[in-house]
Amino acid sequence: MADLSINFAGIKSPNPFWLASAPPTNSGAQIHRAFEYGWGGAVWKTIGAPVLNVSNRYGAWHYGGQKMLAINNVELISDRPLEVNLREIRDVKRHWPDRAVIVSAMVESTPEAWRDIILKIEDTGADGIELNYGCPHGMSERGMGSAVGQVPEYCQQITQWVMDVAKIPVIVKLTPNVASVVPPARAALAAGANALSLINTINSIIGVDLDTLEIIPNIGGKGGHGGYAGPAVKPIALNLLSSLGVDPVVKQSGVPISGMGGISTWRDAAEFLLLGATSLQVCTAVMHYGYRIIEDLIDGLNAWMDAKGFKTIADVVGKSLPRISDFKDFDLSFRAVARINPDKCIRCNLCYVACNDTAHQCIDLVDASGNLVQPYSYDVRSNGKHEAVSTRPQPVVREEDCVGCRLCHNVCPVDGCIEMVELPSGRPSITWDELTKVRPEVGTDWEAMQRYREEVGIEIH
Amino acid sequence: MSEYHPPLTDHEAVVEANRCLYCYDAPCTHACPTHIDIPRFIKKIATGNLVGSARTILESNLMGASCARVCPVEELCEGACVLGAEHKPIMIGRLQRYATDYVYQRGIDVFKPGAPTGKKVAVIGAGPAGLTCAGELAKLGHSVTVFEKRELPNGLSTYGIIVLREPVEVALAEAEMVRRLGVEIKTQMELGRNLSWEEVRNNYDAVFLSVGLGSVPQLGIPGEELIVDGLSYIETSKMNPSALQVGREVVVIGAGNTAVDCATIAKRLGAERVTMVYRRTEKEMTAYPHEYEFAKKEGIEFRFLTQPVEVLHEGGKITGLKCVRMQLGAPDASGRPAPEPVPGSEFVLPCDQVVKAIGQEKPAVAKLLGLETEKGFIKVNHEFETSLPGVYAGGDCIRAKGSASTVMAVQDGKLAAFAIHRRLVAGLEAAAD
Ligand SMILES: Cc1cc2nc3c(=O)[nH]c(=O)nc-3n(C[C@H](O)[C@H](O)[C@H](O)COP(=O)(O)OP(=O)(O)OC[C@H]3O[C@@H](n4cnc5c(N)ncnc54)[C@H](O)[C@@H]3O)c2cc1C
Numbered sequence: 017m018a019d020l021s022i023n024f025a026g027i028k029s030p031n032p033f034w035l036a037s038a039p040p041t042n043s044g045a046q047i048h049r050a051f052e053y054g055w056g057g058a059v060w061k062t063i064g065a066p067v068l069n070v071s072n073r074y075g076a077w078h079y080g081g082q083k084m085l086a087i088n089n090v091e092l093i094s095d096r097p098l099e100v101n102l103r104e105i106r107d108v109k110r111h112w113p114d115r116a117v118i119v120s121a122m123v124e125s126t127p128e129a130w131r132d133i134i135l136k137i138e139d140t141g142a143d144g145i146e147l148n149y150g151c152p153h154g155m156s157e158r159g160m161g162s163a164v165g166q167v168p169e170y171c172q173q174i175t176q177w178v179m180d181v182a183k184i185p186v187i188v189k190l191t192p193n194v195a196s197v198v199p200p201a202r203a204a205l206a207a208g209a210n211a212l213s214l215i216n217t218i219n220s221i222i223g224v225d226l227d228t229l230e231i232i233p234n235i236g237g238k239g240g241h242g243g244y245a246g247p248a249v250k251p252i253a254l255n256l257l258s259s260l261g262v263d264p265v266v267k268q269s270g271v272p273i274s275g276m277g278g279i280s281t282w283r284d285a286a287e288f289l290l291l292g293a294t295s296l297q298v299c300t301a302v303m304h305y306g307y308r309i310i311e312d313l314i315d316g317l318n319a320w321m322d323a324k325g326f327k328t329i330a331d332v333v334g335k336s337l338p339r340i341s342d343f344k345d346f347d348l349s350f351r352a353v354a355r356i357n358p359d360k361c362i363r364c365n366l367c368y369v370a371c372n373d374t375a376h377q378c379i380d381l382v383d384a385s386g387n388l389v390q391p392y393s394y395d396v397r398s399n400g401k402h403e404a405v406s407t408r409p410q411p412v413v414r415e416e417d418c419v420g421c422r423l424c425h426n427v428c429p430v431d432g433c434i435e436m437v438e439l440p441s442g443r444p445s446i447t448w449d450e451l452t453k454v455r456p457e458v459g460t461d462w463e464a465m466q467r468y469r470e471e472v473g474i475e476i477h
Numbered sequence: 478m479s480e481y482h483p484p485l486t487d488h489e490a491v492v493e494a495n496r497c498l499y500c501y502d503a504p505c506t507h508a509c510p511t512h513i514d515i516p517r518f519i520k521k522i523a524t525g526n527l528v529g530s531a532r533t534i535l536e537s538n539l540m541g542a543s544c545a546r547v548c549p550v551e552e553l554c555e556g557a558c559v560l561g562a563e564h565k566p567i568m569i570g571r572l573q574r575y576a577t578d579y580v581y582q583r584g585i586d587v588f589k590p591g592a593p594t595g596k597k598v599a600v601i602g603a604g605p606a607g608l609t610c611a612g613e614l615a616k617l618g619h620s621v622t623v624f625e626k627r628e629l630p631n632g633l634s635t636y637g638i639i640v641l642r643e644p645v646e647v648a649l650a651e652a653e654m655v656r657r658l659g660v661e662i663k664t665q666m667e668l669g670r671n672l673s674w675e676e677v678r679n680n681y682d683a684v685f686l687s688v689g690l691g692s693v694p695q696l697g698i699p700g701e702e703l704i705v706d707g708l709s710y711i712e713t714s715k716m717n718p719s720a721l722q723v724g725r726e727v728v729v730i731g732a733g734n735t736a737v738d739c740a741t742i743a744k745r746l747g748a749e750r751v752t753m754v755y756r757r758t759e760k761e762m763t764a765y766p767h768e769y770e771f772a773k774k775e776g777i778e779f780r781f782l783t784q785p786v787e788v789l790h791e792g793g794k795i796t797g798l799k800c801v802r803m804q805l806g807a808p809d810a811s812g813r814p815a816p817e818p819v820p821g822s823e824f825v826l827p828c829d830q831v832v833k834a835i836g837q838e839k840p841a842v843a844k845l846l847g848l849e850t851e852k853g854f855i856k857v858n859h860e861f862e863t864s865l866p867g868v869y870a871g872g873d874c875i876r877a878k879g880s881a882s883t884v885m886a887v888q889d890g891k892l893a894a895f896a897i898h899r900r901l902v903a904g905l906e907a908a909a910d
Pocket residue numbers: 547548549601602603604605606607624625626627630631632633634637638639642666667668669687688689690708711734735738842871872873874881882883884886
C-alpha cells in the first residue's frame with residue numbers, strides 16, 4: 017500500500033483528496049459526514065461578504081443521455097451567517113485533528129476587510145486559508161472573485177494584505193477566465209503566497225430553452241453566465257495546471273499546487289498528480305454522486321500507485337510534466353499509422369466515415385475475397401441478418417496513405433481495436449525549431465517547403 | 478388480450494436511442510428488407526425530432542407501424558446490430574413503434590399526395606403489399622383504387638396477426654393513412670366474384686395483384702370437418718373474441734409461426750393443455766427460433782415426428798386425435814428429410830379441440846387470369862411484372878422462395894410501385910413527344 021498522505025505547504029492530510037470550496041462544504045454537519053467517508057480535507061465554502069442567493073442557480077450540460085457532464089452555477093459565496101460558519105469550522109477542526117480544514121475567503125477589496133476575516137479564520141484553528149479570486153459571477157460584479165483574479169496587480173495587492181496578517185498557510189485560488197494563469201500566479205507568489213490552487217469555474221451559458229426561449233437555467237425570466245465545472249472542464253484544468261508546472265518562476269518558487277476541475281475518478285486524480293498537483297479538490301463529482309465516491313478515489317489511486325511502484329504522492333507529482341512541450345519542439349519525423357484489429361472490430365464503419373468525410377480517405381472497405389467495395393452497395397433485395405452480416409466488408413487502413421491523424425482511433429467504439437502503431441518514417445528526427453533555424457525559408461515560402469519535402473520524401477496528397 | 482410489449486416510455490426510448498452507435502452503412506439497415514435508415518431514425522428519437530423519425534421510417538416502409546410490431550427482428554435488423562455480439566442489440570422494433578405511434582396518435586400525416594399524373598392504377602387486395610404499393614403510387618401522383626374482398630382493409634395485419642403482437646387499430650390506422658393520400662379503398666369487392674377482370678383491365682393503366690394466399694388446405698383425414706381452421710381461429714380471437722370457443726385440451730397441427738400463434742391464443746384464452754403436433758423434428762420446423770422459445774415459455778407442449786391420421790369423436794364432440802409416429806427418411810423435394818410412418822405405432826392424443834395451421838393455399842387468381850406460376854405462386858420478373866404486360870404482383874402471392882412476412886410484402890409493394898411508375902411515366906413522356 018502506497019503512502020497517500022501529503023504535506024501541502026505545511027497543511028497535513030491523510031490523503032490528497034479534499035472537497036473543493038462549494039456546496040459539499042457548506043456546513044459543519046456535511047463536512048463531518050464527508051470526513052467519516054474518508055475525505056482527507058475540505059475547503060470550506062467561501063465565507064466573507066454578506067450575500068443573497070437565487071433559486072434555479074445550477075444549470076447542467078447533458079450529452080447523449082449522460083447527465084451532468086458539466087454543471088454551471090450562479091451561486092455566490094456562503095449565504096449563512098459568518099458567525100455560524102466560524103463556529104462550525106472550529107467545531108469540525110476540533111473533531112478532526114488529522115484532516116485538512118481550509119477556509120476559503122472573499123471579502124471586499126480593502127486591507128481592513130481582509131485583515132478582519134483572516135484573524136477570524138485563524139481564531140477557529142483552521143489549517144489554512146484559500147483566497148477565492150475566481151468566482152466569475154455576482155461577486156465579480158462587486159469587484160471581488162475573478163475581478164481580482166483577472167488583474168495581476170490586484171492579486172498581488174490583496175495577497176500582500178493577507179500575507180501581512182496570516183500565520184497559517186495561504187493558498188491563492190486562480191480563475192481560468194484569463195488568457196494565461198501565469199501572470200496572476202506569479203503575482204500571488206510575488207506577494208508571498210504559500211500555495212496555489214486552480215481552477216475555479218469557467219464563464220459559461222449552459223443553453224437556451226427551445227420552448228420558452230428562456231436562458232437555462234431560468235431565473236425569473238432572466239439568465240446569464242455562470243461558472244462551469246465538472247468532467248467537461250478537465251482538459252482545460254489540466255492545461256492550466258501544467259502551464260504553471262512548466263513556468264520557471266512558479267517552478268523556482270517550489271510552492272505546491274492544489275489541482276481541481278473535473279476530477280471524478282482516481283484516473284483523473286492520477287493525471288492531475290502527474291501534471292504537478294499535490295492535493296486534489298473535487299466538487300461536481302461529489303454533487304452528482306455524494307461523498308461515497310472517495311472510496312474508489314483512494315482505492316483506485318492506491319492500486320495504480322502500487323502497480324506502478326510509486327510509494328508516495330511526492331513520487332507521482334509532476335512526473336509527466338517534463339513531457340509537456342511546444343509544437344515547435346515536436347519531432348516532425350515521428351510517424352504513426354492506424355491499424356485495425358479485425359478480431360475486435362464490430363464493423364460499425366464509424367472509422368470509415370470519419371476518415372472518408374473528414375480526414376484523409378485512407379480507410380477501405382474490403383470484402384471477404386479481398387475486393388474493395390463501396391458503402392451501400394448491396395442489392396435492394398438483399399436482406400436478413402445472415403446476408404447483412406456475412407457480406408459486411410471489413411474496414412482496412414491503407415497504411416501508406418494514412419497520415420496518422422488518430423481520428424479513427426478516437427471515434428472507434430471498441431477499446432483497443434484501432435491502435436496507432438509507430439512506424440519508422442525513414443527520416444532523421446527534426447523539429448520545426450531546428451528546421452527553421454537551418455532553413456528559415458520553409459516557413460515563409462511554399463516553394464521552399466516543397467523542395468524540402470521532396471528532398472526528405474514527405475508526400476502529401 | 479393486449480399487446481405483449483408495452484410501449485417504450487419517453488425515457489426508455491431516449492436511453493435506448495442514445496445507445497445506438499449511429500453506424501455508417503449500418504448492417505441493421507441492410508438486414509431490414511425495406512432498408513429503413515435505422516441509425517437516422519434512431520438519432521432523431523435521441524434529438525427529439527419524432528416526426529422526422531417517423532418520416533424516415535415511413536419513407537422506406539409505409540407499414541412501419543405494423544412492421545415495428547410483427548417483424549421477426551431477431552432474424553432481421555436486430556439480428557444484424559453490431560451491438561448484438563457483446564451486448565444487447567438495440568431494440569430497433571420497439572423504437573420504430575415509438576416513433577410511428579407518435580405520429581399516428583397525433584394524427585400527423587408525414588406525406589402528401591403527388592401532383593396528379595392522370596394515370597390510373599388498380600390494386601387487388603388491401604394487405605400490406607397492396608396498401609404500400611397504392612400509397613407509394615399516390616405519393617407519385619397516380620390515381621389508385623384498391624379492391625378488397627374483405628370488410629376491412631390491411632389483410633393479415635388486420636385479420637391474421639394475433640392481438641398480442643398487433644392490435645387491429647394499428648392495422649386500420651395504416652389503411653386510413655393510405656386513404657388520406659387519396660387512395661380509394663373499395664372493400665367487399667372480390668376479383669372473380671363481384672369484380673370482373675375485364676372491368677379492371679379496361680379501366681386502369683396498370684394493375685397490382687396483392688391477393689396474398691388462400692385458406693388452410695385440407696389434411697384429408699377422417700373427421701376433418703370437426704377441425705378448426707387456424708386462420709379463422711385467430712381471426713375470431715381478434716374480431717370477436719367472446720365468440721371464440723377454446724377447448725380444454727387443444728391440439729394444434731403444424732409447427733410454423735401460425736401454428737405457434739394458434740397455440741398461444743389457446744393457452745392464453747384458457748386451455749389447460751396445448752400440444753403442437755408436427756410430422757418432422759424440431760430442426761425442420763418453420764417457426765422462428767425465438768417463436769419456438771416463446772411457445773415453450775408459454776407452457777405449450779410439442780410432439781415431433783407425429784402425424785395425425787384421424788379425428789376421433791362422439792356425438793359431434795372431439796374426443797381425441799389419432800396419430801402415428803414418424804421417422805425421417807431420404808430428403809424430399811424441399812430438401813428436408815422426408816418423414817415416413819412407423820408401422821403399427823398409432824396412438825391417441827386425448828383432446829377436445831383440434832386446430833390446423835399447416836400453411837395456406839396458393840392464390841386462386843393466378844388461374845383465373847391465366848398467369849404463369851412458380852410452385853403455384855404467381856410468377857413475376859425482376860420488375861414484379863407477371864406474364865401479363867402491365868399486370869404486376871407482390872407479397873405472399875409471389876413468395877415462392879423465402880419466408881413470407883409483412884416487411885417482405887411491403888418491400889414488394891414499394892418496388893412494384895416504382896416499377897409501375899417507371900412504366901406510366903414512360904407512357905406520359907411518349908405521349909408528350
Ligand atoms: C397467422 C399469421 C401470422 C403471421 N405473423 C406474422 C408476423 O408475426 N410477422 C410477419 O412479418 N409476418 C407474419 N405473417 C405473414 C404476413 O402476415 C404476410 O406475409 C403478409 O400479410 C403478406 O401481405 P400481403 O399483402 O401479400 O397479403 P395479405 O396480408 O394476405 O393480404 C391480401 C389481401 O388480399 C385480399 N384478397 C385476396 N384475394 C382477393 C381477391 N380476389 N379480390 C380482392 N381482394 C382479395 C385479402 O382479403 C387480403 O386482404 C403471418 C401470417 C399469418 C397467416
